[in-house]
Amino acid sequence: MTAPDPSFQEVLSARFADRLSTSLSLREQHGRGESHHVVALPDAVVFARDTADVADIVRLCAAHGIPIIPFGAGTSLEGHLAAVRGGLSLDLSRMNDVLRVSAEDLDCTVQAGVTREQLNSHLRDQGLFFPIDPGANATIGGMASTRASGTNAVRYGTMRENVLSLTVVLPDGSIVKTGGRARKSAAGYDLTRLFIGAEGTLGIITEVTLRIHGIPETIAAALCSFRSIDDAVNTAIAVAQLGIPVARMELMDRDLIAAVNAFSHLSLPVADTLAFEFHGSPAGVRDQVEAVADLVRDNGGHDFEWASAPEERNRLWKARHNAFYAVIAQRPGSRGWSSDVCVPISELSGCIDYTRGLLETCSVPAAILGHVGDGNYHVVFAVDPSNAVEMAEVADINKHMVERAITVGGTCTGEHGVGTGKAAYLRAEHGDAIDLMARIKRTIDPLDIMNPGKILPRA
Amino acid sequence: MTAPDPSFQEVLSARFADRLSTSLSLREQHGRGESHHVVALPDAVVFARDTADVADIVRLCAAHGIPIIPFGAGTSLEGHLAAVRGGLSLDLSRMNDVLRVSAEDLDCTVQAGVTREQLNSHLRDQGLFFPIDPGANATIGGMASTRASGTNAVRYGTMRENVLSLTVVLPDGSIVKTGGRARKSAAGYDLTRLFIGAEGTLGIITEVTLRIHGIPETIAAALCSFRSIDDAVNTAIAVAQLGIPVARMELMDRDLIAAVNAFSHLSLPVADTLAFEFHGSPAGVRDQVEAVADLVRDNGGHDFEWASAPEERNRLWKARHNAFYAVIAQRPGSRGWSSDVCVPISELSGCIDYTRGLLETCSVPAAILGHVGDGNYHVVFAVDPSNAVEMAEVADINKHMVERAITVGGTCTGEHGVGTGKAAYLRAEHGDAIDLMARIKRTIDPLDIMNPGKILPRA
Incomplete structure (x- = not known):
C-alpha cells in the first residue's frame, strides 16, 4: 500500500471515524509482536466492534487490493504481525464480549x-x-x-x-x-x-x-529437581508413556530457574526441574501423584515440593509464564527470540541434548523450557536485534534445532506458528504438501490480501 | 463411464492383470454398503497393494476422466460406495500391513x-x-x-x-x-x-x-436399566456435565434390548438401558463407578449389573455392536436404514423424545441407540427398499429427526458421514460454508473424478 487509493481512505474514514488511526505509535505497536522479528508498520490501524465491521473492512480492502493483518493482543512470537506489504492492521481487541x-x-x-x-x-x-x-x-x-x-x-x-x-x-x-x-x-x-x-x-x-x-474437584501441583536435564526429560517420557493423565508437565532447565528466581523473586533450587499439575477426583489425583513420585525417584529426582494452596500454585505458574520475560531481563535492553519445536517423545531426550550442545558456546543468555508431555520445547534467547553477528549466531542455532526436529519426524513449530520466522522450514517439513496448501490459499484468497507473506510467502 | 476408453482398459489390465475384475458379483459387492441405499455398480474393481498402485490407478483415471470410488471393508451406511457415475472401485483391503x-x-x-x-x-x-x-x-x-x-x-x-x-x-x-x-x-x-x-x-x-x-490398568463395565428413556438420557447428561471420564456410555432403548436379546441369545432386562465402561487406575475407576452409581440412583435406575471379567464385557459389547443386525433380524429379508445425528447434550433429551414420538406410528421395526456421552444417537429401521410407501415413511421420519437436530445447533451426522444419504441436509446445516467446501473440492479435484456425487453433488 505505497500509494493508497484516496477513495479507500475516504470511505474507511467515513465508516470508522475515530476508530481508524494512522498515528505512528499505534502503527508501531501493531507492526510488531513480542519477539525479535523485524518490525514492518501497517499504514493504518482500524478497530472493529463486530463481525459486520470486519466484513465491511475486508470488502473494502478486497476492492482496493489492500493487505489486512489481523491483530489481537500482539503476543505473536514469529512475526505474524509484520505488515510486510503495508496495509491495514485490523485490531479485534474491542470485540471482547x-x-x-x-x-x-x-x-x-x-x-x-x-x-x-x-x-x-x-x-x-x-x-x-x-x-x-x-x-x-x-x-x-x-x-x-x-x-x-x-x-x-x-x-x-x-x-x-x-x-x-x-x-x-x-x-x-x-x-x-x-x-x-x-x-x-x-x-x-x-x-x-x-x-x-x-x-x-x-x-x-x-x-x-x-x-x-x-474446574476439577482436586488440583495439586509439585516441583521436582533433577541432577541433569536427561533425568528430568526421562521422567517426563516415562510419565507420558505410562499414560498418567497429568494436567501439566513442564520442563525448566537450570538456567531458566536461575532467571525465574531473579525475575520473580523466588528461591527455587537451581536445577533442571519438572513442574507438574494434577487434576481429578481426590483418589484419582492421589493415584497420579504416587505414580509420578515413583518415576521421579527412579530417575534420581528429589525435592518433590508441593503447592496445593491455590495462591502457591498461581505463584508457581505465574513464574513459569514469565519465563520469557525472565530470560530477557538478564540482559537489559534485549528482545526475546523464542523458538519452539515438537518431536516424538522418544526423540525428546536426544533433541534436547543436541540443543544443549548448541547452546554451550552461545554468546547470549538462553534457556530451555517446554511442554515436555507433548514433546514440545522452546529455547528463549535474549538478543540485540541490531547486532548482526549475534543474530546470525542465534539463527544458526535455531536452524540446527529445527532441522533436527524435522529429521526425527517432528515439526518446526509445535505452537508458536509459522509467521515469517518458520516459513523457510515448511518445505523441508511438508514436502509437496506445501503446493497443496498454496493451491488452497490461492483459491480462497486469490488477491493475496489476507496477512500476506505469512506461512506461504508468494514468489 | 458408459463408454470406457479401450486404451484405459488395456493399460489397466496390463498393469493389474488378475487384480482387475469386472465380475458382476464383485461389482455388486463393491457398489453397496451395509444399508438401504440404492446400489450403483462400478464398471470394474481393482485391488491395490501399495501407495504406488493407487497413484498409478489415479493417474490413469485422471487421464481418462474415469471416476474412482475407494473401497475398504464395505461397511458404509450412507451410500458412499455407490458408483453413481460408474467408474472404478478401488479396493484397498489388500493394503493391510x-x-x-x-x-x-x-x-x-x-x-x-x-x-x-x-x-x-x-x-x-x-x-x-x-x-x-x-x-x-x-x-x-x-x-x-x-x-x-x-x-x-x-x-x-x-x-x-x-x-x-x-x-x-x-x-x-x-x-x-x-x-x-x-x-x-x-x-x-x-x-x-x-x-x-x-x-x-x-x-x-x-x-x-x-x-x-x-490398555488401562483397570476396566469395568456395567448395565443399568431405567423406567423410561428420559431417565436414562438424563443420567447420561448428568455424567457428561460432571465431566466423569467414562470410556463408554451407550444408550439402548427397550426395543433394541428386545432385539438384541433375540439376536444374541441374551436375557437382559427389557428396559431403556445405559451401558457404561470405565477405564483407569483401580482407585480412579472406583471413583468413577461411585459417582455414576449415585447419578443412576438419582434418576431411578436399577440393576447396576457388573461385567468385570473380560469375557462378560466382550459379550456385552459384541451384543451392542450387533444392534444393527439385531434390528434387521426382526424382519427377515429386510435391509437396515441407520441414520445418526448429534446434538448439544442439553438438547439430547428433547431430541430423543421427539424422535420417539415420530417412531410411535412407524410401520417398520425401529430402535434408538446412541453414544449419548457425545450427544450422538442413531435410529435403525428394518426396511424393504422395494416398498416405496414405507421408504417414503422412513425418509420422512429421518428428515424430521435431522431437521430437528440442525435446528438445535447439532449436525445431520455425528459419525456415519454424508455420502449420498445426508447431502440434501448440508446447506441447512452449513449455509454458505457449503460454497467454500465446493471451491476446495473444485480446486483439488477439478475433473470431479474422486468419489463423485458424494458430500457435494455437482449440478
Missing part, C-alpha cells in the same frame, strides 16, 4: 478479541474454566489462528481439539460459520480445522465457540 | 486397508490398543475418510483427534504426506483434518499414522 456460556453443554461462544484470562474470570463463578494456556494473555481469536496450546495441552488438547466452530470473514467479505455445537460431526469438510492455524491468511476469525470444562 | 508400531511414542502407521480388529489384535501383546470403535470392523482408511468415532469417543475422541498424519494420493496421482509424528504442530494448514471426513472426494488415503493407547 463473551456472547454465551452453557454450563449444561460445557461450551461457550466469544468474540475473537476476548482474552483467555478474561474468559477464565468470566467462567470461574460457574465452576468452569477454559484450559488452553499458552502463557501469554492472548486473545481467543489469535490462539485459534496460531493453533495455540501451552501448559495444559498434555491433558486437554490444543485449540485444534477445543474449538467447536468459528465465524469467519472470508477474503471477499462474505461471512461463514464453520461447524455447530455438536461435540462431533461427520458432515462435510472440516473447515473449522482449516482456519485454526491459518494465521489469518485465509480469512479473519471473528467469533469462536469453545469447549469448556468443569 | 501394520507398517510400524512405537510403544514408546504411542503411535503406529498402518496401510489404509488394515481393519480396526486386525490392528487391535496386533497391538494387544504389547499392552496397547486403538480406541476408536464404530462397531463395524471397518478399515482404518475408511474410518479416517468418514471421520468415524463410536463407543469410546466420549473418552478418547474421534478419528479427528487420533490421526497424526496421512499419506494421500491426490486426484492428479501425486502423493503427499500430511503432518508428521509430533503430537501437535502449528506449522501450516491442517491438511490432515481436511482429508479426514472428506469421504474420498479429495484424494485417497493410503497410509495412516495413529495415536494409540496403553
Whole structure:
C-alpha cells in the first residue's frame, strides 16, 4: 500500500471515524509482536466492534487490493504481525464480549478479541474454566489462528481439539460459520480445522465457540529437581508413556530457574526441574501423584515440593509464564527470540541434548523450557536485534534445532506458528504438501490480501 | 463411464492383470454398503497393494476422466460406495500391513486397508490398543475418510483427534504426506483434518499414522436399566456435565434390548438401558463407578449389573455392536436404514423424545441407540427398499429427526458421514460454508473424478 487509493481512505474514514488511526505509535505497536522479528508498520490501524465491521473492512480492502493483518493482543512470537506489504492492521481487541456460556453443554461462544484470562474470570463463578494456556494473555481469536496450546495441552488438547466452530470473514467479505455445537460431526469438510492455524491468511476469525470444562474437584501441583536435564526429560517420557493423565508437565532447565528466581523473586533450587499439575477426583489425583513420585525417584529426582494452596500454585505458574520475560531481563535492553519445536517423545531426550550442545558456546543468555508431555520445547534467547553477528549466531542455532526436529519426524513449530520466522522450514517439513496448501490459499484468497507473506510467502 | 476408453482398459489390465475384475458379483459387492441405499455398480474393481498402485490407478483415471470410488471393508451406511457415475472401485483391503508400531511414542502407521480388529489384535501383546470403535470392523482408511468415532469417543475422541498424519494420493496421482509424528504442530494448514471426513472426494488415503493407547490398568463395565428413556438420557447428561471420564456410555432403548436379546441369545432386562465402561487406575475407576452409581440412583435406575471379567464385557459389547443386525433380524429379508445425528447434550433429551414420538406410528421395526456421552444417537429401521410407501415413511421420519437436530445447533451426522444419504441436509446445516467446501473440492479435484456425487453433488 505505497500509494493508497484516496477513495479507500475516504470511505474507511467515513465508516470508522475515530476508530481508524494512522498515528505512528499505534502503527508501531501493531507492526510488531513480542519477539525479535523485524518490525514492518501497517499504514493504518482500524478497530472493529463486530463481525459486520470486519466484513465491511475486508470488502473494502478486497476492492482496493489492500493487505489486512489481523491483530489481537500482539503476543505473536514469529512475526505474524509484520505488515510486510503495508496495509491495514485490523485490531479485534474491542470485540471482547463473551456472547454465551452453557454450563449444561460445557461450551461457550466469544468474540475473537476476548482474552483467555478474561474468559477464565468470566467462567470461574460457574465452576468452569477454559484450559488452553499458552502463557501469554492472548486473545481467543489469535490462539485459534496460531493453533495455540501451552501448559495444559498434555491433558486437554490444543485449540485444534477445543474449538467447536468459528465465524469467519472470508477474503471477499462474505461471512461463514464453520461447524455447530455438536461435540462431533461427520458432515462435510472440516473447515473449522482449516482456519485454526491459518494465521489469518485465509480469512479473519471473528467469533469462536469453545469447549469448556468443569474446574476439577482436586488440583495439586509439585516441583521436582533433577541432577541433569536427561533425568528430568526421562521422567517426563516415562510419565507420558505410562499414560498418567497429568494436567501439566513442564520442563525448566537450570538456567531458566536461575532467571525465574531473579525475575520473580523466588528461591527455587537451581536445577533442571519438572513442574507438574494434577487434576481429578481426590483418589484419582492421589493415584497420579504416587505414580509420578515413583518415576521421579527412579530417575534420581528429589525435592518433590508441593503447592496445593491455590495462591502457591498461581505463584508457581505465574513464574513459569514469565519465563520469557525472565530470560530477557538478564540482559537489559534485549528482545526475546523464542523458538519452539515438537518431536516424538522418544526423540525428546536426544533433541534436547543436541540443543544443549548448541547452546554451550552461545554468546547470549538462553534457556530451555517446554511442554515436555507433548514433546514440545522452546529455547528463549535474549538478543540485540541490531547486532548482526549475534543474530546470525542465534539463527544458526535455531536452524540446527529445527532441522533436527524435522529429521526425527517432528515439526518446526509445535505452537508458536509459522509467521515469517518458520516459513523457510515448511518445505523441508511438508514436502509437496506445501503446493497443496498454496493451491488452497490461492483459491480462497486469490488477491493475496489476507496477512500476506505469512506461512506461504508468494514468489 | 458408459463408454470406457479401450486404451484405459488395456493399460489397466496390463498393469493389474488378475487384480482387475469386472465380475458382476464383485461389482455388486463393491457398489453397496451395509444399508438401504440404492446400489450403483462400478464398471470394474481393482485391488491395490501399495501407495504406488493407487497413484498409478489415479493417474490413469485422471487421464481418462474415469471416476474412482475407494473401497475398504464395505461397511458404509450412507451410500458412499455407490458408483453413481460408474467408474472404478478401488479396493484397498489388500493394503493391510501394520507398517510400524512405537510403544514408546504411542503411535503406529498402518496401510489404509488394515481393519480396526486386525490392528487391535496386533497391538494387544504389547499392552496397547486403538480406541476408536464404530462397531463395524471397518478399515482404518475408511474410518479416517468418514471421520468415524463410536463407543469410546466420549473418552478418547474421534478419528479427528487420533490421526497424526496421512499419506494421500491426490486426484492428479501425486502423493503427499500430511503432518508428521509430533503430537501437535502449528506449522501450516491442517491438511490432515481436511482429508479426514472428506469421504474420498479429495484424494485417497493410503497410509495412516495413529495415536494409540496403553490398555488401562483397570476396566469395568456395567448395565443399568431405567423406567423410561428420559431417565436414562438424563443420567447420561448428568455424567457428561460432571465431566466423569467414562470410556463408554451407550444408550439402548427397550426395543433394541428386545432385539438384541433375540439376536444374541441374551436375557437382559427389557428396559431403556445405559451401558457404561470405565477405564483407569483401580482407585480412579472406583471413583468413577461411585459417582455414576449415585447419578443412576438419582434418576431411578436399577440393576447396576457388573461385567468385570473380560469375557462378560466382550459379550456385552459384541451384543451392542450387533444392534444393527439385531434390528434387521426382526424382519427377515429386510435391509437396515441407520441414520445418526448429534446434538448439544442439553438438547439430547428433547431430541430423543421427539424422535420417539415420530417412531410411535412407524410401520417398520425401529430402535434408538446412541453414544449419548457425545450427544450422538442413531435410529435403525428394518426396511424393504422395494416398498416405496414405507421408504417414503422412513425418509420422512429421518428428515424430521435431522431437521430437528440442525435446528438445535447439532449436525445431520455425528459419525456415519454424508455420502449420498445426508447431502440434501448440508446447506441447512452449513449455509454458505457449503460454497467454500465446493471451491476446495473444485480446486483439488477439478475433473470431479474422486468419489463423485458424494458430500457435494455437482449440478
